[in-house]
Amino acid sequence: MTELIKKNIIKHIALSEEETEAFCSLFQQKLIGKKSFLLRAGEICRFEGFVNKGLFRVYHIDQNGFEQILYFAAENWWITDIDSFTNGMPSQLYIEAIEDSEVLLISKKDKEFAYTNLPKIEKLFRVMTQKTHVALQRRMIDNLSKTADQRYLDFIEKYPELFQRLSNLQIAAYLGISHEFLSKIRKKIAGQK
Amino acid sequence: MTELIKKNIIKHIALSEEETEAFCSLFQQKLIGKKSFLLRAGEICRFEGFVNKGLFRVYHIDQNGFEQILYFAAENWWITDIDSFTNGMPSQLYIEAIEDSEVLLISKKDKEFAYTNLPKIEKLFRVMTQKTHVALQRRMIDNLSKTADQRYLDFIEKYPELFQRLSNLQIAAYLGISHEFLSKIRKKIAGQK
DNA sequence: TTAATTTATTGAACTTGTTCAATCTTTTTG
């Protein structure tokens, strides 16, 4: 059950077998069906999660009822609303399973416990937060500088396996365009080949 | 010289006077004139910096020669290219002083030293990275969901003091629009009052 | 204090992306 998360951790930092085991024992498994929610806007996010199986989307719904997808999380990715989780504020985000999924969850209390008793865990989350920050920074630059066509092509190239598992509605919400326009982009690209 | 950074640190984590002093002694002051660069694309970012005085812009130049401003950093803000700094890769970013400025710089080696010898510093940077990540996540959502008019108004409301110190060229590059279009937005807004 | 440079404004033509409504295809569910 915890092989994947163990591999994920030791990819980031050096940790002994005992430390890894101690940390992983703090997680609880949760099964979550397609279209079910791990978190809804308005709730306080009380967990940090690791996706063992399945696929999630993390999104926001704006005043006009439009979805913006912040990111997708498939196997081997972490999910949380870091804002709500760390500040104890109501979340602005929805975390929804796109496929039948399995996550490992750690509570805030147990995470604090880990920070105190397994000091290297502090480094683990610093390093992971840095990495996700770098990724978001790159996406921000791309969104500011690239056209929707290019962002779509980049997406396919960067996440080919994700691309297979997602509807165009979801990809459009991630790219920040209407699904009708995505449809037109797809047609244009198909014609070019 | 280090009053501001000390205040900044203790705002994030609890640290004794000695620890604070020990950490701050690792920084070196650097004066940097308006229009000078702290970092250029292609260089490896070997520092993390704290702005004591002045104002910087951190930006990327895309294939078409357009600037995208990732963020501004005035007094009390931290600056680095976290991607280049942590991974030792050539930077894609420019960090340029918009005003005559003063920064406190710490080298990678000294930061590693701090992580090892002052364990709480690990927490400091985890917490700070989390905060900047949350801010970027909010900006990402805003960029995906809001119109340029609204983003401009939000910017003025959120950073009124920064707004005073920046040219419209720079604000446009931050908002991700042409400065001509910003000019038209400004006209429209002025007419509404 | 000019001259030079940078910044800001404006208009016209254009491109990118949206909206809405209709139709078709695919997937899900009873």
Place this chain on the structure above:
DNA sequence: CAAAAAGATTGAACAAGTTCAATAAATTAA
């Protein structure tokens, strides 16, 4: 399997934002 629901495509009219070129205003430098 049939019916319903969700997803995908298309076209036409529209809105948002860009580009280019010209001009004006403000800063900077000699």
